């Protein structure tokens with residue numbers, strides 16, 4: 105059974121019960137008042153007549169004199185005396201006699217002083233008040249005071265019919281109106297259900313429930329569901345984009361791995377052919393070139409694989425083990441090693457005094473890797489001029505600045521260089537690279553709680569500033585000294 109029908113039935117039932125109680129109370133009240141009025145008027149009249157019975161002394165006898173009934177008659181009241189001596193008198197305002205069973209009537213009068221009786225005579229209803237007539241202990245007979253009550257009964261029947269008809273009409277009206285109101289009130293719930301159904305079928309997550317009513321329970325429910333849908337939609341979008349990124353990453357990685365593999369395979373096949381043809385080592389020059397290609401590609405592949413591994417670990421939520429690290433020795437070591445890297449630009453260092461006593465929360469190996477990613481890039485993308493490293497302090501942070509006079513980038517490319525496999529136009533083809541270095545660098549910086557700033561101009565050069573939050577130098581016996589020591593492995 106629907107909620108709408110149940111609600112309607114409930115309040116129609118409650119209304120019907122209320123009307124029944126109220127209608128019955130009203131009917132019985134009117135009936136009781138009417139009865140009391142009629143009976144008290146009959147009783148008053150009867151008692152007055154009885155009180156007028158007189159005893160008149162006559163010689164040595166007492167004569168009993170009943171009052172003249174016609175003196176007491178009023179419109180609509182009929183009087184009759186039934187005496188034990190067999191006489192019956194009546195008021196002159198009606199024909200015939202009032203019904204009276206003399207034997208039973210007198211017997212009852214001995215037991216009861218007065219009583220009422222209702223008689224149906226033809227189409228009339230007569231209410232008759234019987235009162236015992238006696239004087240000085242002598243039973244004289246029964247006085248009957250009657251009135252016609254058909255009108256009252258008809259009136260009560262009309263009241264009853266009217267009450268029943270009005271109640272039925274009210275119940276019917278309330279049920280119809282209630283059904284309509286319940287439908288109107290529950291309509292937003294219907295739209296909530298159908299919207300939820302549409303979303304469940306996966307038609308459209310951008311769907312919202314339209315509601316322009318007041319902020320009542322349904323309004324709040326609609327708002328809550330809409331907010332929930334908003335959250336589900338944004339979560340779904342995030343998941344979808346993460347899934348798309350992951351898929352692109354896998355396909356880019358496969359593509360990148362295929363290139364060196366193809367080169368290696370081609371060279372191996374070439375060597376096989378050469379050695380088969382000449383039954384020996386073949387042309388030493390060609391052999392050497394093929395071997396060099398294989399070695400270079402294998403190296404490129406192992407770099408790519410280790411970069412992919414680093415990023416896969418980052419995706420898996422790997423966290424860098426951090427402890428206080430003194431920056432100066434780490435940077436000094438990077439500067440020393442950098443001079444041995446292949447490069448065409450001059451390698452310079454600027455003012456590094458900001459590094460004195462500078463400590464960060466980090467890890468020596470990862471800090472070295474981070475610096476190398478930027479230094480190697482700077483060398484790679486700077487055919488002539490210089491690459492310079494210096495350090496500055498600003499608001500509790502230390503900035504490692506790497507400036508180069510290389511090929512630079514377009515402004516619209518800068519936001520993308522930290523994406524995986526992204527390579528700016530100018531770099532593609534000209535230099536070898538995987539497009540993963542800066543993605544790894546970004547992950548390390550995020551892990552260390554730092555940030556990165558890039559300023560670059562095409563054909564003029566670039567400036568990368570790695571900002572890291574400084575921490576107070578640890579105490580003498582702290583573990584920073586051990587961790588901050590330059591690593592001896594290359």
Ligand code: ADP
Pocket residue numbers: 481482485508510511512513521522526527528529530531532536537538539540541542543565566
């Ligand atoms: P890649 O292996 O291509 O160097 P990276 O992730 O390290 O990958 O860098 C992404 C891209 O950012 C590079 O391909 C290059 O276009 C651009 N880039 C990075 N460093 C520099 C720089 N110092 N000067 C000019 N462009 C740079």
